Structure formats: C-alpha cells, structure tokens
Amino acid sequence: MTLKIYNTATRKVETFRPLSGSGEVKIYTCGPTVYNYQHIGNYAAYIYWDLLIRTLRADGYNVRRVLNLTDVGHLVSDGDDGEDKLEKGAAREGKSVYEIADYYIDDFLKNFRALNLAEPEVIARATDYIEADMKAVDLMSGHGFTYETQDGVYYDTAKFPGYADFAKLDLGGLKAGARVECSDEKINPSDFAVWKFIKPGEKHAMRWDYLGRPGYPGWHLECSTIIHEELGEPIDIHAGGIDHIPVHHTNEIAETYAAYGTELAKYWIHANFITIDGEKISKSLGNVYLFNDLAAKGFSPMDYKMWVLSGHYQGTRNFTFESLGAAQARRLNWRNRIAYLYQKEISDGDAYTSILDAVNNNLNSAEAFSLIDNSILSLDDWRKVDELFGLNLIKDTPDITEEVWRLIREREQAREAKNYKQADNLRDKLAEKNIKVNDTADGPIWEYLS
Ligand code: AMP
Numbered sequence: 001m002t003l004k005i006y007n008t009a010t011r012k013v014e015t016f017r018p019l020s021g022s023g024e025v026k027i028y029t030c031g032p033t034v035y036n037y038q039h040i041g042n043y044a045a046y047i048y049w050d051l052l053i054r055t056l057r058a059d060g061y062n063v064r065r066v067l068n069l070t071d072v073g074h075l076v077s078d079g080d081d082g083e084d085k086l087e088k089g090a091a092r093e094g095k096s097v098y099e100i101a102d103y104y105i106d107d108f109l110k111n112f113r114a115l116n117l118a119e120p121e122v123i124a125r126a127t128d129y130i131e132a133d134m135k136a137v138d139l140m141s142g143h144g145f146t147y148e149t150q151d152g153v154y155y156d157t158a159k160f161p162g163y164a165d166f167a168k169l170d171l172g173g174l175k176a177g178a179r180v181e182c183s184d185e186k187i188n189p190s191d192f193a194v195w196k197f198i199k200p201g202e203k204h205a206m207r208w209d210y211l212g213r214p215g216y217p218g219w220h221l222e223c224s225t226i227i228h229e230e231l232g233e234p235i236d237i238h239a240g241g242i243d244h245i246p247v248h249h250t251n252e253i254a255e256t257y258a259a260y261g262t263e264l265a266k267y268w269i270h271a272n273f274i275t276i277d278g279e280k281i282s283k284s285l286g287n288v289y290l291f292n293d294l295a296a297k298g299f300s301p302m303d304y305k306m307w308v309l310s311g312h313y314q315g316t317r318n319f320t321f322e323s324l325g326a327a328q329a330r331r332l333n334w335r336n337r338i339a340y341l342y343q344k345e346i347s348d349g350d351a352y353t354s355i356l357d358a359v360n361n362n363l364n365s366a367e368a369f370s371l372i373d374n375s376i377l378s379l380d381d382w383r384k385v386d387e388l389f390g391l392n393l394i395k396d397t398p399d400i401t402e403e404v405w406r407l408i409r410e411r412e413q414a415r416e417a418k419n420y421k422q423a424d425n426l427r428d429k430l431a432e433k434n435i436k437v438n439d440t441a442d443g444p445i446w447e448y449l450s
Pocket residue numbers: 032033041042043044045240241242243244272273274275280281
C-alpha cells in the first residue's frame with residue numbers, strides 16, 4: 001500500500017516515494033529538551049510519528065529512525081539569547097546539568113515506552129556529537145557561510161539563497177520588524193548562532209574548547225549533525241512540531257546546505273498543538289498535565305494514546321477529561337471485543353485492509369478508528385490493528401484462567417439452582433478479579449470491567 005502524506009516543504013499531500021528507490025526509509029524526529037518534565041501535549045507528536053513509522057512498516061518498508069535528546073544549547077528564547085534551558089533546570093533544582101539531563105531523559109524514555117512507541121534505531125544525545133558539530137562549523141566556515149562575532153559563530157543567511165523558502169519567511173518584513181532580537185553584530189536579523197562563545201565569568205557548565213575559546217553548539221546544529229552522522233542526508237522524512245518550521249527546521253536546512261551542499265529531507269511533517277480546555281498549555285494557567293496527573297484520575301498512557309489517535313496531527317486538538325474518558329471507554333470496548341473472540345470464533349473478514357488504507361491517507365487514524373468501531377474483526381485482524389497502532393490491546397486483555405472459568409461455571413450452576421445469594425457472591429468474587437459476566441441466550445459471556 002502507498003502512503004499519502006502532507007509535505008510542509010511543498011504544502012501539498014504527496015504520494016510517498018522513498019529516496020532509496022527500495023524499501024529503505026530514513027526518518028529523523030526532533031526530540032525533547034531534557035530540562036524538565038514533558039507534558040502530555042509534548043507526547044502527542046511522538047504518538048503521531050509512531051503511527052507514521054508503524055504505517056510505513058505495515059506497508060513493507062524497512063524504517064531506520066533517529067530520535068535526538070537535546071541536552072545542550074537550546075536557549076529559553078528558542079533563539080540566540082537567554083539562558084540555556086539545561087542551565088536553568090540545574091539552577092532550579094540545585095543539581096548539575098548532567099544530573100538534570102540524566103533524570104529527565106529517564107523520565108521521558110519511561111513514558112515513551114509506556115506509550116509503546118516503536119523503539120528508535122538510534123537515540124542520540126546532543127552532547128555525544130560535539131566533535132562532529134565542530135567539523136560541521138569548520139565546513140560551513142570553509143564554504144564561506146559564517147562570520148564571527150563576540151558572541152559566537154553566526155550563519156550569514158543572505159549567503160543561502162533559499163533561506164526563506166521553507167517557511168515562506170518574509171525577510172523584508174523581518175528586517176523592518178525583527179523576528180529575533182537583532183544583536184548589533186548580526187549582519188541580517190535572521191542570522192543565527194551555529195556556535196556560541198562563553199564569555200569570561202559567564203556561567204555555563206557544559207563547555208568545549210573550539211576556536212581558542214570555551215563554547216557550545218547552537219541548538220539547531222545538533223539535528224543537522226546527528227542526521228549527517230547517523231543517517232546521511234538527504235533523509236526521507238524529517239518530523240517535528242509546527243513551531244519548528246520558521247526557525248529550527250529552517251536553520252537545520254541552511255546548515256546542511258552550507259556544510260554538505262545537499263538537501264536535508266524530502267518530506268517534512270509537522271504536528272499541530274494540543275490545547276487544554278481551549279487554552280494553551282502553560283504553567284500560569286495551571287494546566288500543565290503530566291502522565292502522573294492522568295494516572296491520579298484513573299487514566300493510563302494508553303488511554304491518552306487512544307485519545308491522540310482519535311484525531312489528526314494537522315489539526316489543533318482540544319483535550320478534556322471528558323474526551324479522555326470516551327477514549328478510555330472505546331479502548332475497553334475494543335478489548336472486550338477481543339475477549340469475546342476467546343469465547344466465540346468469528347471468521348476472518350477483510351476489515352484490516354480498509355483500516356490500513358485509512359492511515360495511509362495522510363495518517364487518518366480517526367477514520368481508521370471508526371472503521372474499527374463499525375467492522376467485524378477476527379482475532380488475526382486485531383493482532384494487525386494492535387501492531388499498526390501499538391495499543392497493547394491483546395497484551396492488556398489476557399484470556400481468563402481455569403480458576404476464573406470455574407467461578408463462572410459455579411455461578412451458572414447456582415443460578416440454575418435458583419440459589420441467587422450464592423450467585424451474587426460469586427459475581428462479586430469475579431468483580432474482584434476485574435471480570436463481569438453477561439448472561440446471554442448463548443450462555444455466560446465474560447468481559448473485563450476496566
Ligand atoms: P518545549 O519544551 O515547550 O520547548 O516543547 C518542546 C516541543 O514540544 C515544542 O517545540 C513543540 O513542538 C512541542 N509542544 C509544546 N507544547 C505543545 C502542545 N501544547 N501541544 C503539542 N506539542 C507541543
């Protein structure tokens with residue numbers, strides 16, 4: 001089957017054709033800055049990319065995916081000013097930057113795995129690529145794309161003719177209005193640091209000697225470097241959040257062009273934002289929910305994944321606990337349809353083909369989910385659905401044990417003997433085991449209560 005996907009680079013839905021001309025596909029997804037907990041909104045993008053990867057695998061491609069972890073160089077402004085986010089995290093918690101990075105990497109990967117997201121072939125930590133970053137800066141400088149200021153090595157965006165194309169930037173407007181603070185020494189307002197110098201007395205624990213001074217890489221550089229080292233450009237698909245389009249991804253493209261003279265990626269895919277109760281997720285509004293907050297209300301990461309996949313990656317999504325409750329109920333319904341199949345066989349249909357078709361249509365998981373709701377699926381179909389969405393439906397729905405079957409049969413006998421008190425007792429015992437029994441014309445059919 002063939003994937004159709006919206007490509008930000010062309011602003012069109014395109015038919016996916018791998019660069020290799022064979023089954024090999026290279027994907028890079030921008031990862032988290034590991035200075036704080038990631039909120040539920042941050043995880044939405046990883047859930048969408050997981051569906052992208054699983055869809056390509058279901059279509060028969062061999063996907064190699066790299067995910068980076070930003071542990072240096074991402075400043076609070078997203079530009080070239082302000083504190084490094086890792087330094088900020090370290091000051092906040094009275095720990096070292098390395099302790100901060102380790103702690104939040106662990107937390108991120110724990111949630112990543114709880115969401116059953118396909119394990120990346122490479123998880124790349126920015127600080128493991130510093131030497132390669134320096135080589136890239138050497139190349140860019142050697143090709144005449146950079147200039148030095150007191151503050152660092154800057155990319156002269158006027159040297160890259162296509163700089164404005166990707167994000168359709170209005171560079172004229174930028175000059176007048178200034179998208180970024182224009183430091184006195186910058187030639188063009190859109191120029192950005194590929195390497196930052198640490199001034200005498202400046203607090204920055206992560207530092208490396210380069211060009212005769214201590215410094216650290218600019219934020220965007222890690223992504224173009226890691227792609228160069230781990231995948232080799234151009235890659236097939238580069239993914240990130242929509243906020244990455246005008247600065248981060250634009251600058252990654254510029255760096256790759258200057259250092260290696262090539263295109264960075266053929267397809268660019270961007271996830272839109274999640275709002276909560278109609279509001280932006282922010283500390284001041286008190287709506288920064290973590291998975292622990294969902295757990296406290298009885299929701300699992302998988303319930304959240306069901307909620308995310310019930311919508312589309314390009315739309316703004318509004319999260320409410322009510323809609324999360326609906327996603328949880330839907331997942332329980334699907335699990336109980338699997339439980340039913342342990343008890344009664346259903347012959348194989350062809351529902352899976354249309355489900356895969358739906359996700360191949362620009363990752364329309366919402367449509368795929370309603371097909372699942374409205375089709376008869378065999379156990380084999382459910383296995384494929386589980387693989388396609390990574391929902392752990394079958395894993396979380398084990399068949400019942402002999403002991404539970406015995407309780408169900410005893411309850412049946414008690415009912416037949418009109419011993420309703422004992423039947424009720426047995427029903428309560430089953431409930432303790434999270435099992436409910438429905439009496440049907442075909443005899444008792446059990447299902448999970450939660
Ligand atoms: P931050 O740690 O706030 O810089 O967020 C890291 C990335 O997560 C951002 O660059 C966005 O792509 C993504 N992100 C942040 N907030 C949201 C949100 N509310 N919904 C979806 N993605 C988000």
